Amino acid sequence: MRRISALAVSALLVAGVLAAVAWNLAGPEPRRVTGVIGSEKADFFADPEVAERFADLGYTVEVRTRGSRAIARSDLDGADFGFPSSDPSAEAFQREHGTDREYRPFYSPMVVLGHRPVAEALREAGAATEEDDGTWTLDMAAYLHLTRDRTRWRDLPGGGYDGAGRGELLIRTTDPRTSNSAAMYLAVVSYLLNGEEVVQEPPGGEAGEHIARLFLAQGAPPESSKQPFDQYAALGAGHTPLLWAYEAQYAGARGPGGAEGAEEGGAGGLPDGAVVMYPAPTTVSNHTVLPLTAAGDEVGRLLTEDPELQRLAAGHGFRTSDADRFTAAARDAGRPVRAQVGDVVNAPAYEVVEGMITRLEQAYADGGLPEPADERGDPRDGGAAPARPPGAPPARPDPTTESA
Amino acid sequence: MRRPPHRAGAGVRAAAAAAVLVLAAAGCPAGGEGSGAPGAGELRVLAGSELADMEPLLERAAEETGVEVRMEYTGTLDGVEQIVAGDAEDRYDAVWFSSNRYLNLRPEGRGALRREVPVMASPVLLGVGPDRARELGWDVGDGSVTGVAWSDIARAVDGDGLDYAMTSPAASNSGFSALVGVAAALADTGAALEPADIDGVTGELAGFFAGQTFTAGSSGWLAEEYVDRRQDPGDRPAPDAMINYESVLMSLEEDGVPGGLVPVHPSDGAVTADYPLSLLESADEDAGRDYGALVEHLLSAPVQEEIAATTHRRPMEPGAVPEEARGSFPPLPELPFPATAESADALVAAYYDRIRRPARTVYLLDVSSSMAGERIAGLREAVHTLTGGDADSIAGRFQRFYGRERVTVLPFASGTRRERTFTVPEEDPEPVLGDIRAHVDGLQPEGGTAGYDALAEAYALLEREDTGEGFASIVLMTDGEINSGMDFDGFTDAHAGLPAGLRGVPVFPVVFGESDPGEMEDLAELTGGRSFDARGGGDGDGAALDEAFREIRGYQ
Known part of the structure; x- marks a missing residue:
């Protein structure tokens, strides 16, 4: 009896010591920080290596995904930071919440993902070029010309592409009403249809109709950028000949090249014969951390300054301040990428993007194309808005002068 | 063989709960093997009845992730109505139907979902006996008819009396997808159908749907009856063919249908169901975590392989189909789904009031x-x-x-x-x-x-x-x-x-x-x-x- 109690006592002692050791090793409980992010960054935050690194730095980061417009507007319910994916969204967020601090840990140019036979048909039609680095360039002006004429894939000049049935040449996008990726597409096509000027008000007339048709003719749009990417990857060239995507979706995906990175995430690899096309011009998705609390600020700082987190971001296909790291990671994964993306246009001001989206919303609700702009009357002032709200911090790296 | 009466609106009255099935690995400790598996909970899912064949895979998911999936089944339209009316919020964490397209056409529907991840895919196709296909002059390759467009099927209806079974587009997603796909193909605009296109194609659609001699409110019951009637038609109409999911057609063929059943892979494409597992906006944080763990598990390579092999749905993981089986899933163009609720509603109304x-x-x-x-x-x-x-x-x-x-x-x-x-x-x-x-x-x-x-x-x-x-x-x-x-x-x-x-x-x-x-x-x-x-x-x-x-x- 006595021996048993003695044993029990020593067991308790041992347990106590172990607990103390564990406490010392683990340090204090990590601080819980919550953020509201665009869905295209969900895989990054779900990566156990990212979570582990944050834990080492003393944080547990929990995220909720929201469409880019919703991030600016929604009740953030005690969140410590927002993390939208474009300048207009960031601008709207800061205005909404009266904040001005920001971190830009990484960015991603927009690309068009295709399949080799599709890209070759576009080349024969004079709309695409294969570059020496293994990437392609998609001439967006030529693309708009072909879509204005409602050209079908099989009727493309130079032979066409037969795998898309009766379908018209159209880039698959997400839903412009909810998704940032589609808003980026809007920035590029509106620029071209506005005589190569960033639009200062939502285009009406023929240009407005053309823009609406680029979306509505695709049919019901997918809600988020992950869904059409998975379909592009899994269901073949006929299903999704061309997809508007973040470069990071391509560079960070698994695939025939056998990349690291998203391995535990399951589907999302690239199909055989995948090609990446850089639209000329394209635009850049600037992922911007917008802190609402001191803890949120710290997360923004760590994402930007911690070399390990920067390395992990590059592994997920994002371009970080060290551009060579991104290029090397993508090449290691067997993904050709363009070292320098030169032909880039800026997104229009927030009001203008909102105005364009509102018109598209109307077009979806009306079941057809919008009426000419002058008959509709836009409640917004539609005038040239300042590119940044007053008091916005400067020192935003200009994507047009990006260095490799 | 007496089947129990079908309980009307089983999903609506949760209290009735006859269809509730708890897929729990009894006594299995939460956490499973993956150290990062957060799930210890139960995920309540309102699901389309065609997803009942996922039960074995969900049992495995419970073992490996600790997330017990509680599926409650209902029809697509009924499910949409529950979500739109806000009735799903309190009772479910997630919904899982063959497609969210119809739901997403409704503004209330679009706002009801926080995340949607397609888990697998299956196009809606015509299945026909190989002998009948050859009679029609179609090319029957290895387990599939190719080189045939929807307009050729319309010609076979008109010229050779081809008839088929198809579900009701207002009740079932497969019928709805077929209607949308056939309308897009026959309208031949190359783009998504607009309300103004519908009048122009009504005549051709009436020709195509003259071949529909059997209808039902559920794709599962349709398939069951189809096989039953092929075996012993009695006095009942026993159509030559059936429009259903590719996966259903392949599963029936595997189990043996009298006269066989091979899918027609139309040269002009099909509308594909993508089975998005969707988290409701109203779900709490724990449910959100369980959802994440379940999605990750279902999309993992081994589970995707099993989905392809056992349910005949196309995996979302390109490498999950073994090389030798890829021929059974030929790539297909996707026929566009209408962009607006107005187009979809006008098409369905035209189908009932003027076409069928x-x-x-x-x-x-x-x-x-x-x-x-x-x-x-x-x-x-x-x-x-x-x-x-x-x-x-x-x-x-x-x-x-x-x-x-x-x-x-x-x-x-x-x-x-x-x-x-x-x-x-x-x-x-x-x-x-x-x-x-x-x-x-x-x-x-x-x-x-x-x-x-x-x-x-x-x-x-x-x-x-x-x-x-x-x-x-x-x-x-x-x-x-x-x-x-x-x-x-x-x-x-x-x-x-x-x-x-x-x-x-x-x-x-x-x-x-x-x-x-x-x-x-x-x-x-x-x-x-x-x-x-x-x-x-x-x-x-x-x-x-x-x-x-x-x-x-x-x-x-």
């Missing part, structure tokens, strides 16, 4: 004395729904009596009362629908229950007219044992003496009140119909009757 074979329906309504009170009120409510009384709901729009439909109301008690027949016009149906409503509102309960005499009368009525190419059917609603006039054996004999064409007219009995479910099931079996259980909580409440009547619309 018109419906010929006889409603045998029990007005015996036991129907007095709540029951007759429930019956009136059900008829109000069918006459478009609730135009705001999806049901009100698509489950009402269709344009060109001939509707006979034949009340019975101890004997049959006077019948009245209404023809719903294509344009401006409201006055006639109003007449039907008023007529049923005026029925007064009194006397016994002579159900089989009424049935015989209904067949006699159909015999006197030429129902021609339409979908003729009889609904028998009775709240008690049939205790007056002819009995079931007597009716069986009378049925055998009917002309062949009439013997194939199905009866859809509604089990209500004290009516005999077994006998009603036998009656459905005898006539090629399906029985619907509207007993609700057990005493026949009105809401269940309304649901049963609406559900039957999918079969008419």
Whole structure:
């Protein structure tokens, strides 16, 4: 009896010591920080290596995904930071919440993902070029010309592409009403249809109709950028000949090249014969951390300054301040990428993007194309808005002068 | 082989909960093997009935992630309605249907989902016996017909009498997808269909859908009946072909269908179901984590391989199909789904009111004395729904009596009362629908229950007219044992003496009140119909009757 109690006592002692050791090793409980992010960054935050690194730095980061417009507007319910994916969204967020601090840990140019036979048909039609680095360039002006004429894939000049049935040449996008990726597409096509000027008000007339048709003719749009990417990857060239995507979706995906990175995430690899096309011009998705609390600020700082987190971001296909790291990671994964993306246009001001989206919303609700702009009357002032709200911090790296 | 009566609107009344299945690995500790697996919870999922074949995979998911999935099944349209009405929020964390496209056309629907991740895919295709395909001059390759466009199928309907089974587009996603895909292909605009395109293609669509000789409200029941009829048609129409998910066609072929069943992979493409597992906006954080763990598990390479091998759905993981099996999943162009609710609604309305074979329906309504009170009120409510009384709901729009439909109301008690027949016009149906409503509102309960005499009368009525190419059917609603006039054996004999064409007219009995479910099931079996259980909580409440009547619309 006595021996048993003695044993029990020593067991308790041992347990106590172990607990103390564990406490010392683990340090204090990590601080819980919550953020509201665009869905295209969900895989990054779900990566156990990212979570582990944050834990080492003393944080547990929990995220909720929201469409880019919703991030600016929604009740953030005690969140410590927002993390939208474009300048207009960031601008709207800061205005909404009266904040001005920001971190830009990484960015991603927009690309068009295709399949080799599709890209070759576009080349024969004079709309695409294969570059020496293994990437392609998609001439967006030529693309708009072909879509204005409602050209079908099989009727493309130079032979066409037969795998898309009766379908018209159209880039698959997400839903412009909810998704940032589609808003980026809007920035590029509106620029071209506005005589190569960033639009200062939502285009009406023929240009407005053309823009609406680029979306509505695709049919019901997918809600988020992950869904059409998975379909592009899994269901073949006929299903999704061309997809508007973040470069990071391509560079960070698994695939025939056998990349690291998203391995535990399951589907999302690239199909055989995948090609990446850089639209000329394209635009850049600037992922911007917008802190609402001191803890949120710290997360923004760590994402930007911690070399390990920067390395992990590059592994997920994002371009970080060290551009060579991104290029090397993508090449290691067997993904050709363009070292320098030169032909880039800026997104229009927030009001203008909102105005364009509102018109598209109307077009979806009306079941057809919008009426000419002058008959509709836009409640917004539609005038040239300042590119940044007053008091916005400067020192935003200009994507047009990006260095490799 | 007697099947239990189909419980109407099973998903709506969670309290009934007959279809609830808890997929729990009993005694399995949470956490599983993956160190990062956060799940310890239960994920409540409102799911399309076609996903029942995922149960074995979900059991495995419970073992490996600790997330127990509690599936409750319902039809696509019913599910959409629950989500749009906000009824799903409290009871479920996630929804899982073959497609969210229809839901996403509704603004309330789009706002209801936080995340949606497609887990697998299956295009909606025509399946046909290889011999019949060769007769049509089609190229039957290795387990698939290729080189055929939807317009070629339309020509085979017109020139060679090809006929097929397809579900009702207002009740089931496979029928809806087929309608949308065929319309996009035949309109041949190269882009998503707009309302203005529909008039131009109505004639061609009528030609295509002239081949639809059998309809149902559920793709599972359609497949089951199709096989049953191929085996032993009896007097029932047994079509050459069936429109269904590629996965259903392949599974049936694997199990062995008399005459075989190979999918036609159209050169101009199809509409693909993508089975998005979708987290509701209202779900709490724990559910969100469990959802994340489940999605990750389902998309992992080994599970994707199993999905492809056991359910014949296309995996979202390109490498999950072994090299030698890739031929069975040839890449297909995707036919565009309408961008707007207006286009989709206009197409569905055109299908019912102008395109498909018109419906010929006889409603045998029990007005015996036991129907007095709540029951007759429930019956009136059900008829109000069918006459478009609730135009705001999806049901009100698509489950009402269709344009060109001939509707006979034949009340019975101890004997049959006077019948009245209404023809719903294509344009401006409201006055006639109003007449039907008023007529049923005026029925007064009194006397016994002579159900089989009424049935015989209904067949006699159909015999006197030429129902021609339409979908003729009889609904028998009775709240008690049939205790007056002819009995079931007597009716069986009378049925055998009917002309062949009439013997194939199905009866859809509604089990209500004290009516005999077994006998009603036998009656459905005898006539090629399906029985619907509207007993609700057990005493026949009105809401269940309304649901049963609406559900039957999918079969008419």
